[in-house]
Amino acid sequence: MKALEVRALSVRFGEFWALEGVDLEVPEGAFVAIVGPNGAGKSTLLKALLGLVPYQGEVRLWGRPPKAVDPLWLGYVPQIKAFDRTFPALAIELVATGLLRRWPFRLPSWARQRALEALRRVGAEALAERPLGRLSGGQLQRVYLARAFVRRPRLLLLDEPATGIDRAGEVDLYRHLEAYQAETGATVLMITHDWEAAHHASHVLVLNRRVIGFGPPERALSEECLRRAFGHLGHAHGLFVGGSGA
């Protein structure tokens, strides 16, 4: 079964086309790494799939329009750029908003258990009772990941989830994602600038406003595809499949 089908998807901001004519089919249970240069429309694609930006074309999740899908089936971790750190809340409460879809005044014990389980999954159980204002950037990123996991979603949309997380935490994150997929059969779409991480995905989407390549890493991460997407490979030369650094 296809988790995701996209036909002729285009997104326009004023006169500027951020995405043009994107076609994509993602089988259920796939792990798709999305790569492309800055401004390529990667975040815009995830937002369009969630109906967060207006688009032209067709999006189907499990054969249905996004609005007909139970929101609890979808876990989204946006790019975290700014956060009001004076907001008086605990990490576990932010995680629980993924479940309750509002700020909990008092956390029901079932929601507390689920939130703790999700924090454990991302190695952040110890942060549960910590005020958000006292989290580092990487710790806050883990808490947002737990917020996506807490729903036990069937589709996880992750926008550069490893940003700010240390190398050991990053390896842990990929391990958690793999374990979660093996356990639930969920589908993952993950934007990353880490081509090495992309090599471990089942599929890679190379995007630059249009689909430049889509398929298994060895095909999509070919030198030709990456050159078409990035123009030149610069210092990353050698990371493409078949290159000396692969």
Ligand SMILES: Nc1ncnc2c1ncn2[C@@H]1O[C@H](COP(=O)(O)OP(=O)(O)OP(=O)(O)O)[C@@H](O)[C@H]1O
């Ligand atoms: N709300 C908006 N209004 C106007 N332009 C926008 C808006 N959101 C994104 N854009 C533009 O659309 C293009 C694609 O942006 P997007 O954030 O999707 O790129 P990206 O591939 O995720 O980039 P990055 O790797 O830098 O995160 C960019 O040129 C951006 O400036």
